[in-house]
Amino acid sequence: MTTISAGPLNPGGPVLLVGAGKLGGALLDGWLEGGLDPRLAYVLDPGLSEPAAERLSALGVTLQPQAPELSNAAAIVVAVKPQMAASVLPAVASYAGPSSVVISVMAGQTLEVIGAALPQGGAIVRAMPNTPASVGRGITGCFAGPEVSATQKALVDRLLSAVGDVIWVDDEGLIDAVTGVSGSGPAYVFLLVEALAKAGIAAGLPADIAETLARRTVEGAGELLARSPEPPATLRRNVTSPNGTTAAALDVLMAENGLEPLMERAVAAATKRAKELARPG
Numbered sequence: 001m002t003t004i005s006a007g008p009l010n011p012g013g014p015v016l017l018v019g020a021g022k023l024g025g026a027l028l029d030g031w032l033e034g035g036l037d038p039r040l041a042y043v044l045d046p047g048l049s050e051p052a053a054e055r056l057s058a059l060g061v062t063l064q065p066q067a068p069e070l071s072n073a074a075a076i077v078v079a080v081k082p083q084m085a086a087s088v089l090p091a092v093a094s095y096a097g098p099s100s101v102v103i104s105v106m107a108g109q110t111l112e113v114i115g116a117a118l119p120q121g122g123a124i125v126r127a128m129p130n131t132p133a134s135v136g137r138g139i140t141g142c143f144a145g146p147e148v149s150a151t152q153k154a155l156v157d158r159l160l161s162a163v164g165d166v167i168w169v170d171d172e173g174l175i176d177a178v179t180g181v182s183g184s185g186p187a188y189v190f191l192l193v194e195a196l197a198k199a200g201i202a203a204g205l206p207a208d209i210a211e212t213l214a215r216r217t218v219e220g221a222g223e224l225l226a227r228s229p230e231p232p233a234t235l236r237r238n239v240t241s242p243n244g245t246t247a248a249a250l251d252v253l254m255a256e257n258g259l260e261p262l263m264e265r266a267v268a269a270a271t272k273r274a275k276e277l278a279r280p281g
């Protein structure tokens with residue numbers, strides 16, 4: 001496993017994003033924010049909203065390119081729903097040339113399935129980013145297929161490092177667990193904010209105050225975690241006075257049936273679902 005910090009973005013050729021929805025859009029925003037030359041950015045998404053299309057066109061991004069216009073993309077990022085893979089991948093192939101690398105961010109879709117749907121097979125990376133990529137704070141787990149060259153791997157690394165950190169794993173099966181932890185993980189954190197706010201309301205706070213307190217607490221704790229060299233357990237202990245209020249709450253959250261087994265079940269459910277998505281139908 002290697003961790004590489006974010007750095008300047010130079011893809012060295014055109015980048016085609018197929019599917020500019022929530023995750024694809026987050027990646028594209030992150031790349032443009034991170035200095036990607038918009039003239040190197042291409043978006044294929046027939047469902048793009050008019051405001052989104054206008055914004056991207058104004059920035060200089062090419063929308064709905066035709067294959068002759070773009071026939072040897074340096075990287076093709078496939079960010080459609082996993083269920084769309086079979087119908088989208090054959091079309092994706094027409095934008096690929098001998099040096100193209102296909103980066104699939106689709107949950108569950110295996111290299112075997114993706115490779116079989118690409119007429120020419122070829123260099124494929126499975127990547128699992130998350131939506132904080134849109135603000136340059138993503139974390140992406142990647143697995144490179146056997147046909148990915150060192151140059152292509154470096155390109156994928158540059159592209160994804162532009163929107164956060166990148167971790168390479170050497171076992172494709174681990175990408176499903178990465179999905180369960182960090183791909184889906186931001187949703188767990190946002191749910192925590194919602195739950196904390198609701199608990200504040202139940203404790204008597206007005207809704208707006210409870211929501212602000214919960215949101216700022218998670219933002220602040222995240223920033224502290226980001227800036228501090230201490231492990232999270234130490235940061236937790238720093239809040240916890242002996243026999244104080246935090247200890248009382250943690251007795252509940254750290255009970256035998258508390259957060260830990262709940263989170264384990266949640267991540268296991270996501271990981272299992274990723275494996276199910278690999279199967280057609």
Ligand SMILES: NC(=O)C1=CN([C@@H]2O[C@H](COP(=O)(O)OP(=O)(O)OC[C@H]3O[C@@H](n4cnc5c(N)ncnc54)[C@H](OP(=O)(O)O)[C@@H]3O)[C@@H](O)[C@H]2O)C=CC1
Pocket residue numbers: 018019020021022023024025044045046047048079080081082084088105106107128129130131183184
């Ligand atoms: N959301 C997340 O946090 C994460 C998502 N992923 C993965 O990213 C992928 C996309 O997820 P998400 O962004 O949430 O989904 P979205 O539905 O938001 O995005 C998919 C986009 O693809 C478009 N699309 C549909 N058909 C085509 C086509 N034939 N050609 C090009 N584009 C098309 C959709 O348009 P329309 O809406 O009109 O159908 C939509 O804009 C999934 O495979 C998911 O597993 C991975 C990590 C995190």
Ligand SMILES: O=C(O)[C@@H]1CCC=N1
Pocket residue numbers: 107179183184
């Ligand atoms: O919910 C999903 O299936 C996708 C994959 C990870 C985050 N969103």
